[in-house]
Amino acid sequence: MSIQTSNMNRISFLPLSSIRRPIVPVLDEDKITRMIETLSRTDPQAIDDGLPPIDVLRVRKNGKDWYFGFGGCHRFQAYERTGKQTVKCKVVPVTESMLKMYVGGSVDEMFKERSADAPPSSVTAV
Numbered sequence: 001m002s003i004q005t006s007n008m009n010r011i012s013f014l015p016l017s018s019i020r021r022p023i024v025p026v027l028d029e030d031k032i033t034r035m036i037e038t039l040s041r042t043d044p045q046a047i048d049d050g051l052p053p054i055d056v057l058r059v060r061k062n063g064k065d066w067y068f069g070f071g072g073c074h075r076f077q078a079y080e081r082t083g084k085q086t087v088k089c090k091v092v093p094v095t096e097s098m099l100k101m102y103v104g105g106s107v108d109e110m111f112k113e114r115s116a117d118a119p120p121s122s123v124t125a126v
């Protein structure tokens with residue numbers, strides 16, 4: 001079982017700004033446009049916004065939860081461009097050493113504090 005497929009049942013609404021995205025995406029603009037159309041067809045308050053949840057890895061370190069998104073680049077763009085503050089995610093808890101294995105190198109740079117970080121209290125599990 002890979003780290004993506006374990007603990008698949010935790011769906012949370014995370015602040016978009018709390019998810020670090022270390023990989024620079026190559027984007028298909030048409031796909032983003034179609035995703036935005038999907039979002040525009042659903043009630044903004046609805047839990048099911050028409051897009052599947054994005055897999056996000058969560059590492060607990062220094063008493064804090066750190067969230068990393070390695071996929072979902074088109075969905076992230078669609079949410080950003082429609083002004084969404086929170087994103088439906090499938091949270092996969094991993095250890096720092098699992099993250100290192102996944103990244104294939106040092107992850108120290110990925111744990112730097114940023115001014116945009118949202119407080120953990122804004123994370124809502126469903």
Ligand SMILES: Nc1ncnc2c1ncn2[C@@H]1O[C@H](COP(=O)(O)OP(=O)(O)OP(=O)(O)O)[C@@H](O)[C@H]1O
Nearest residue numbers: 034035036038050051052070071072073074075076
């Ligand atoms: N316009 C759309 N409306 C609804 N669902 C969509 C739409 N486009 C893609 N999806 C669904 O969203 C999921 C993610 O699609 P896709 O992999 O193409 O984009 P992504 O967000 O960049 O994700 P990843 O980077 O993980 O591949 C798939 O399950 C796909 O079926």
